[in-house]
Amino acid sequence: MTDKVRLAMVGCGAIASWHLRAIEASVPEIEVTATVDIDPARANALAAETGALAFTDLSAALASDTFDAVDLMLPHHLHEEVATECLNAGMHVLLEKPMAPTPEACARILAVARSSNTVFMVAENAQYWPEINLVADLLAQEAIGEVITARACNFVPPLEEFFGGDDPWRFSQAAAGGGVVMDAGSHWIRPLRMWLGEIIEVVAVVGHPFPGMEPESLCRALCMFDSGVVAVFDSMLAPGPLGPDPLFRVTGTKGELVVDGIGRVKLYDGTEPRGTVVGQGNYLLSYEGELADFASAVLRGTPLAAGPEVAVGELRTALAMYRSHETRRWEPVW
Ligand SMILES: NC(=O)c1ccc[n+]([C@@H]2O[C@H](COP(=O)([O-])OP(=O)(O)OC[C@H]3O[C@@H](n4cnc5c(N)ncnc54)[C@H](O)[C@@H]3O)[C@@H](O)[C@H]2O)c1
Known part of the structure; x- marks a missing residue:
């Protein structure tokens, strides 16, 4: 067994830089x-930073025998085709979320992955987000008693690196498969699932406040969990400035846990009116955990924190929200 994963970064855009920083850091x-x-x-720029060989064609890269694993960071409509080609070529595959824009495509990818003898992981970094895992631990310790409800809020302005350029693929329904819910929404839906269990039904309204964006740039939704708990999921790509709002709040019978935008976890249990900071995390650390988990699975065969099939849940939740907007009713997720 080798002691290093030889990795190809496929798609050298915005998130590739974040992944590279995480690899370099830890x-x-x-x-x-x-x-x-x-x-x-783009290929040359990342190659210059890493000393890697640069390619403009995936098949040529796969034939070069210069790597054993791929990190696929591509527009969503390419995920199935490229992941399948890489799995069939015997590569270990880390595939950015969503696995694919439809459950049928996800099922096909999972079938190919199961028949390959390699690691297949979906890069849902929220699984490794320190604040989220701290809240999970505190909930297990019943720090706020029994959970009554929760709110996840992902209202963001457009970052140039993700939404810049003349014709960003995220503004195209055909390329992205959906808007804010299917894209970054997964990082807010996964924590809710980690804390509260499986989402069984949703009711949602979507909107299009962001100019020029074909898929939804706003969603207001209620999520019903199998426990009977109902949580709020809010997501918006905002066309204008925003005031501060916590990213998450979880409300229990004995208090509340709040995750704010600067990585603090605060406990409101009645002892301190302004809340007690019980942890300080950092969203960027989630990428380090994600890439370390992938490397460990490849090198040592350790189990992933969450298997790739878990990521189908965020996709199904997003699609149920879209259906609900059309039917104006609660829609089942599974
Ligand atoms: N986990 C996260 O926090 C997070 C954040 C942003 C993006 N993402 C995901 O990462 C993926 C990429 O998003 P991004 O923001 O980096 O997009 P991006 O547009 O910045 O980068 C995509 C890159 O893929 C290249 N590309 C397009 N077609 C290609 C092909 N056939 N072969 C090789 N390269 C090709 C483009 O030239 C571009 O450089 C998406 O799945 C997105 O949802 C995840």
Whole structure:
């Protein structure tokens, strides 16, 4: 067994830089040996940073025998085709979320992954988000008693790196498969599932306040969990400035846990009116945990914190929200 994962970064755009920072910061077991992008400038830029070989064609890269694993960071409509090609080529695959824009495509990818003898992981970094895991521990310790309800709020302004350029693929329904719910929404839905169990039904309204964005840029939804708890899920790509709002609040019979935008976890249990800071996390650390988990699974065969099939749940939740907007009714998720 080798002691390093030889990794190809496929799609050298915005999130690739974040993954590279995480690898450089804390995952020495990964060595980036290839970069692949149809835009040669992007492939070359990441290659220059890492000493990797740059490619503009995936098939040529796969034939080069310079890597054993791929990190697929591509527009959503390409996920199935590219993941399938890489799995069939015997690669370990880390695939950005959503696994694919439809459950049928996810099922096909999972079938290929099961028949391959390699690691297949969906890059849902919220699974490794320190604040989220701290809240999970506190809930297990009954720090706020029994959970009554929760709210996840992902209202964000557009970051240039994700929404810049003349014709961002995120503004196209055909390329993205959905808007804020299917895209970054998964990072707010996964924590709710980690804390509260499975979402069985949703009711939602979507809107299009962001100019030029074809898929939804706003969603207001209620999520019913199998426990009977109902949580709020709010998501918006805001066309204008925003005031502060916690990312999450979980309300229990004995108090409340709040995760704010600067990574603090605060406990409101009646002892301190302004709340007690019980932890300080950092969203960016989630990428380090994610890439370390992938490397460990490849090198040592350790189980993933969450198998790839779990990610189908965020997709099904998003699709049920879209259906609910159309039918104006509660829609089942599964
Ligand atoms: N986990 C997170 O926090 C997070 C954040 C942002 C994006 N993402 C996900 O990462 C993926 C990529 O998003 P992004 O924001 O980096 O997009 P991006 O547009 O910045 O980068 C995508 C790159 O893929 C390249 N590309 C397109 N077609 C290609 C092909 N056939 N072969 C090789 N390269 C090709 C483009 O030239 C571009 O450089 C998406 O699945 C997105 O949902 C995840």
